[in-house]
Amino acid sequence: MQKTVVINAVGLSPSLIGPATPRILALSQAGKLATIGSVLPSVTTTVQTTYLTGCWPAEHGIVGNGWYFRDESEIKFWKQADALVQKPRIWELAKRANPKFTCANICWWYAMYSSADYAVTPRPMYPADGRKLPDCWTHPADLRDVLQKQIGQFPLFQFWGPATTIASSQWIADAAMRVDQGYDPTLSLIYLPHLDYALQKYGPDDPRIPGELTQLDGVVGQLIDHFGHRGASIILLSEYGITKVNQPVHLNRALRQQGLLAIREELGLELLDAGESPAFAVADHQVAHVYVKDAKNISRVKDILESVEGVERVLDADDQRDMHIAQPRSGELIAIAKPGAWFTYYYWLDNSRAPDFARTVDIHRKPGYDPVELFLDPKLPAAKLKIAGKLLKKKLGFRYLMDVIPLDATLVKGSHGRMSDQPSQGAMLITPRSDLVAGNHVEPTEICGLILRHLEL
Numbered sequence: 088m089q090k091t092v093v094i095n096a097v098g099l100s101p102s103l104i105g106p107a108t109p110r111i112l113a114l115s116q117a118g119k120l121a122t123i124g125s126v127l128p129s130v131t132t133t134v135q136t137t138y139l140t141g142c143w144p145a146e147h148g149i150v151g152n153g154w155y156f157r158d159e160s161e162i163k164f165w166k167q168a169d170a171l172v173q174k175p176r177i178w179e180l181a182k183r184a185n186p187k188f189t190c191a192n193i194c195w196w197y198a199m200y201s202s203a204d205y206a207v208t209p210r211p212m213y214p215a216d217g218r219k220l221p222d223c224w225t226h227p228a229d230l231r232d233v234l235q236k237q238i239g240q241f242p243l244f245q246f247w248g249p250a251t252t253i254a255s256s257q258w259i260a261d262a263a264m265r266v267d268q269g270y271d272p273t274l275s276l277i278y279l280p281h282l283d284y285a286l287q288k289y290g291p292d293d294p295r296i297p298g299e300l301t302q303l304d305g306v307v308g309q310l311i312d313h314f315g316h317r318g319a320s321i322i323l324l325s326e327y328g329i330t331k332v333n334q335p336v337h338l339n340r341a342l343r344q345q346g347l348l349a350i351r352e353e354l355g356l357e358l359l360d361a362g363e364s365p366a367f368a369v370a371d372h373q374v375a376h377v378y379v380k381d382a383k384n385i386s387r388v389k390d391i392l393e394s395v396e397g398v399e400r401v402l403d404a405d406d407q408r409d410m411h412i413a414q415p416r417s418g419e420l421i422a423i424a425k426p427g428a429w430f431t432y433y434y435w436l437d438n439s440r441a442p443d444f445a446r447t448v449d450i451h452r453k454p455g456y457d458p459v460e461l462f463l464d465p466k467l468p469a470a471k472l473k474i475a476g477k478l479l480k481k482k483l484g485f486r487y488l489m490d491v492i493p494l495d496a497t498l499v500k501g502s503h504g505r506m507s508d509q510p511s512q513g514a515m516l517i518t519p520r521s522d523l524v525a526g527n528h529v530e531p532t533e534i535c536g537l538i539l540r541h542l543e544l
Contacts, residue, residue, distance in 0.1 A: 088185060089543040090319040092263075092275040094310055095195065096303060097131065097283040098503075100328035102511045103291070107300040110308035111517070114323060119521035123514035124530045125506040127410050127423075128374035129327035130456075131283075132165075132196045134514070134531065138324075139195070139276075140174040141535030143411030148173035149197075150416045151371045152456055155378045157415075160362030162369055162454040167208060167224075169201035177535050178203045181274065184544035191270065193263040194278035199224055205270055207234065207262050211243055219243075233269075234262050246280070248448040249463045249492070251288075253302040256281040260306045264313045274542060275314070279306060286329035288461045290500030291512075320541045323517040324534070327503045330512055332429045335496035336397035338368035338375055338422060339434035339455075345391050347384075348434060357440045359454050368422065370430035370455035373504030376418030377401075385419050392420065397428035399505070429502035432457060438494050446490035457492075458502070464493035 096111075101120060104112055126137045126144065128151055136149040144150050149172060153164030178190035179202055191205040192198045198208040203226070210224035221243035225231040235241065238261045246255035256279040263277045285299040307323065314321055339359065342348045349363035361367055361378070366388045368375040377392065379385050385403070392401045400406075402421040407413040412421065424430055432455025435441045444452045448460045507513030510528065516537075518524060523540050 088188060088273050089541060090271075090273055090314075090317060091322065091538065091541045092277065092310065092314045092319045093322045093324065093538060094307060095135070095276070095278045096307060096323060096325050097278070097280050098286045098327070098329045099282055099303070099323075099325040099515065100512050101515050102328075103282075103296075103300060107297040108304040108307075110304050110311060111323065114307075114311060114321065115517045118517055118519040119524055121516045121518070121524050121526070122510040122528050123324065123516050123534070124528065125327070125513060126531045127412050127421075127506060128371055128504045129506065129514070130371055130374070130504055131326060134326040135196050136172055136176075137531045138326075138534040139176040140172070141532050142174045143532060145408075145411045145414050146174055148414060148416060150412060150414050151369070151374065151376060153369060153371065154376055154416045155361060155369055155418070162361055163451070164453070164456065165450050167197060167199045167210070169197050169199060172197050176201070177538060178274065180535070181539060181542060181544055184539075188274070188542070188544065189270070189272040190274045190276070191263070191266045191272040192276050193266065194259050195276045198226075205230065205266050205272060207259075207266065209241055209243060209246060230266070234265060237265055238262060247284070247450070248460055251281075251284045251461065253281050253306065256303065256306050260310055263310065267313070267317065271317075274538070275319075277310065279303065281306070283329070284461060286501040287458045287499060288501070290331045291329055292331060293500065320519055322519075322538065322541060325514045327514050328507060328512040329501040329503045330426065332373075332427050332499060332502040333497070334397050334425075334428040335431050335499065336395060336424060336428050337431050337433045337496075338370060338377070338392065338395060338398075339432065340436060341391060341395050342366050342368065342388070343434055343436070347388065347391075350434070353442075355440075356442045357435050358442055359434045361454065367434075368430065368432075368455075369418065370432045371504060372456055372458075372502050373424040373429045375422045375430045375455075377420040377422055379419040382419070389420055392422050397425055399423050399425040399428075423505050424502075426505075426508060429458075429499065429504070431455070431459075431496045433494075433496065441494060443490065445494060446492045448492060458499045459494070459496055460492055462493055462495075462498050463491055465495075465498075466493065467491060
């Protein structure tokens with residue numbers, strides 16, 4: 088078997104590789120760079136699962152970062168259990184070929200309770216007093232304490248939110264190298280999210296992006312050095328590219344204005360009641376699953392969505408089959424944004440009625456993805472001072488609400504999710520084995536087989 092590492096530099100596209108990324112550029116020049124075709128939706132959990140199973144979303148079941156769990160009448164995002172994946176992943180396929188094969192999954196999604204030999208994934212603690220504390224989940228369980236003793240506590244608040252920095256990607260890289268030193272897995276899967284957040288926050292054309300690329304390149308360089316000395320075959324890839332956006336689109340507000348969204352009031356604030364709603368949208372970047380309770384309303388809902396400015400296309404059941412996403416978890420309709428547009432989860436018509444979690448970083452309670460969590464509210468006087476006061480309350484054990492996130496979706500400057508229009512701005516692969524890639528383009532369902540061939544099982 089050939090020791091192999093797959094580094095997932097999220098958001099990296101061919102157009103971004105250049106002077107700001109000397110180590111990545113050198114890696115591409117020493118091997119081969121190919122573009123990767125799009126998955127619908129082009130979002131983290133869907134693309135990763137497609138890569139690791141060699142199957143389309145219609146088969147593996149991961150239709151987005153979140154979806155409507157019909158049996159519970161709840162919208163859930165960022166779940167982590169392996170059982171949600173409905174097809175075998177690469178470590179299962181590899182073990183069938185060679186029982187001596189081992190795999191380390193370092194922060195790729197659905198790591199919990201899988202058959203991967205070693206796993207590390209972010210997993211905060213939520214004490215009963217309402218606090219959220221940085222932590223991680225590992226397999227074996229004692230690896231958690233070993234890693235956090237050696238390299239520090241997982242930097243949760245630098246992983247996501249307005250304080251995101253390179254620190255979380257650095258921690259993940261350090262963890263991957265420690266796991267490799269301790270266990271010597273045949274295959275290491277490593278997730279580096281840093282660039283993803285910078286591109287969403289600033290947009291790909293922002294003058295700050297070269298600096299962010301250089302930071303990422305430094306971490307990738309460390310991994311190249313470590314795994315190169317270990318004799319590993321090094322694959323670098325990304326899940327999607329991120330393009331400039333300037334138009335937030337509020338699908339749920341459009342449905343509400345047509346009387347199709349049910350709202351429940353709690354403490355004077357509004358909550359979306361998915362189970363009661365005739366139709367609602369689960370927004371996920373530039374794609375939204377739209378669930379319609381009664382089939383007789385599907386045509387009407389489709390007409391409403393198609394009339395919303397910023398919607399490029401609405402997929403019905405036949406379209407979904409053509410796009411490899413016809414799945415029981417999918418919405419009856421799927422909306423796709425036009426270039427330059429993206430979908431919010433917002434459903435309230437008056438900001439004073441927005442739920443309390445709307446102004447916080449709360450990825451599990453929001454009924455959709457919210458990139459506005461990357462920003463501090465610019466209208467908040469002395470925002471950092473307010474945060475310091477709330478952190479003091481936290482330290483003293485008091486309940487607190489970290490309500491410092493704005494409700495201004497126009498702040499977001501980059502997004503993804505729709506099929507890539509330009510390969511140079513989409514997902515990419517760098518491999519040292521040019522003999523394994525026939526042309527300059529591979530399909531996402533080919534990545535699993537390509538990694539298996541690198542492993543020489």
